[in-house]
Structures are given as structure tokens and as C-alpha cells.
Amino acid sequence: MAESPTVDPESPYYIDPDYESNENLPMAILSKSEDNYFIWKSDFLLFLRSKNKTGFVDGTIQQPEPTSPLYHPWKTCNARVMCWMRSSLSEKLLIYVTFAETAHKAWVYLRILFVPSVDFKIYELRVRLAMLRQGGDGDDESVGSYFGKFMRAWAELSEYDPVPECKCGGCHCEGVKRGKEAREKEQRYGFLMGLKKELSFVRTRIMLMDPPPSLHEALVLVEQAESVMKSTRI
Structure with missing residues (x-):
């Protein structure tokens, strides 16, 4: 039984x-x-x-x-x-x-x-990401704190506007891979654009790197630069 x-x-x-x-x-x-x-x-x-x-x-x-x-x-x-x-x-x-x-x-x-409208929600999140800046509330916000807000907004956007999946089955066009690479590139640009002015030097250095670093590699580089800045102020 x-x-x-x-x-x-x-x-x-x-x-x-x-x-x-x-x-x-x-x-x-x-x-x-x-x-x-x-x-x-x-x-x-x-x-x-x-x-x-x-x-x-x-x-x-x-x-x-x-x-x-x-x-x-x-x-x-x-x-x-x-x-x-x-x-x-x-x-x-x-x-x-x-x-x-x-x-x-x-x-x-x-x-x-x-979420009465998915399209409008995507629009709202896109606007939020475009306006998001480190220390945007007037405080001395750390890179880590800013990155957390940034990734939360991106996680929510990915919920409603995900990278398209390949539906042809067994193809070799690597469309999904390219879509994910384009999404990470967009995230890396957005993260760097939102950094405060004092970190513009490391933003330029990252943008000139070839091949470009991943988003999380860029985060590590920015946090290292932030740490150096803080140590020189002491």
C-alpha cells in the first residue's frame, strides 16, 4: 500500500x-x-x-x-x-x-x-537606477552600502525584465550568453556612473581595462581605492 x-x-x-x-x-x-x-x-x-x-x-x-x-x-x-x-x-x-x-x-x-503593471514597474526601476548615486542622501555612504542598494534594484528589475532565454532548443548561437554579458556590462556601467566624484580616478582606470573586469571585480577595485583614500585621511 x-x-x-x-x-x-x-x-x-x-x-x-x-x-x-x-x-x-x-x-x-x-x-x-x-x-x-x-x-x-x-x-x-x-x-x-x-x-x-x-x-x-x-x-x-x-x-x-x-x-x-x-x-x-x-x-x-x-x-x-x-x-x-x-x-x-x-x-x-x-x-x-x-x-x-x-x-x-x-x-x-x-x-x-x-505591481499593477509590469511595464510601469520596469520603468520605475529604470528611473531609480538612473538616479541612484553613492551618498545620494547627503551622507558619507560607503561603496559597499551603495552597491547593496544598486544590486537590490537590479535584482528587482531582473524579476520583471529578465534576460531573454533561447527557445529554439540546442542552438549554438550563444544568444543567452551574449544577453547575460550585455546585462552585466549595463550593470557595470551603472555602478561606476553612480560613484561619488572622489572615486572618479578608479572609475576611469576600470573603464580603460582590457578585457573589462566583471561587475564584482570592479567592486573589489573600487573598495580597495576607497580603503586607500580613507587611510590617507588619517
Whole structure:
């Protein structure tokens, strides 16, 4: 006799006997005022992967028919995912998911609320990246801190505007490779453009390197230059 999926830890229908509805979730609380949907989404999906429950929000695990032996396990797992989701929302956002019948619908409602238009979101992120500057808030921001903000914006942009994947199957055009190289080149230019004026000398040196360094190699070079600058001020 086959083992029930509710007791198989590898199954998305696994029902953990140690489940607690008020489990402390290792993630950010989604808030409209903080505009942290991308961070929350990444954290929540990571948490669901650890529970093997991502299918309940991305729609790949659909509700079985009431006559199916998986119907009641699905209801239990869906309810648990809904509880986790509600526990990770600010109080003002609860109304948007309270009446959702499934975790997938609640997930879609939140996506529409925070990203009503993918094209407009891409536009907003492109504008943010174009205006991002080291110390843009008037403080003496480190290169590391600036790079963190820069890569967060790029990670979000890549979510909505990824490098196109080759769909012809088994081709040798290296289109995907070239697309990724072009994306990294764009990132390297953007990172260097946003550096403060005191680091313009290292920006010029990096731009003249042949072959050009990777984005992270450029970061190391800039951080080394920053360290030297700070040591000469002492």
C-alpha cells in the first residue's frame, strides 16, 4: 500500500505534526508604506520552499475535486499557507487577502496591488537606477552600502525584465550568453556612473581595462581605492 502524501516529507501535501499557526516567520512584514514587496516576496518564497509549499501560491497545485483523496490534505495545506501569509502582512494589508478562497488568489491579489503593471514597474526601476548615486542622501555612504542598494534594484528589475532565454532548443548561437554579458556590462556601467566624484580616478582606470573586469571585480577595485583614500585621511 502506497504511503499517504500527508506523511511523506517530500510531498507538497505533507502535514507537519509540529505545525504552529503563530510560527515566527523569518521574513520581512509586507507593508505598503515601506514598499518592500520584492523583499517580502523573496523571503516568503524561500520560506515556502523550505516547507515544499510553493505550489499553493504559484498555482501549480490546484484544488482537487471534493471526491479526491487529496481534497482534505489540500484544504489543510492551503489553510496553513494562508496563515503564514497573513502573519507576514501589515494590519492594513489583511483586508486584501481576508476573503481570498485560496492562497494562490491571495498571492495574485497582492501582486496586483503592488505591481499593477509590469511595464510601469520596469520603468520605475529604470528611473531609480538612473538616479541612484553613492551618498545620494547627503551622507558619507560607503561603496559597499551603495552597491547593496544598486544590486537590490537590479535584482528587482531582473524579476520583471529578465534576460531573454533561447527557445529554439540546442542552438549554438550563444544568444543567452551574449544577453547575460550585455546585462552585466549595463550593470557595470551603472555602478561606476553612480560613484561619488572622489572615486572618479578608479572609475576611469576600470573603464580603460582590457578585457573589462566583471561587475564584482570592479567592486573589489573600487573598495580597495576607497580603503586607500580613507587611510590617507588619517
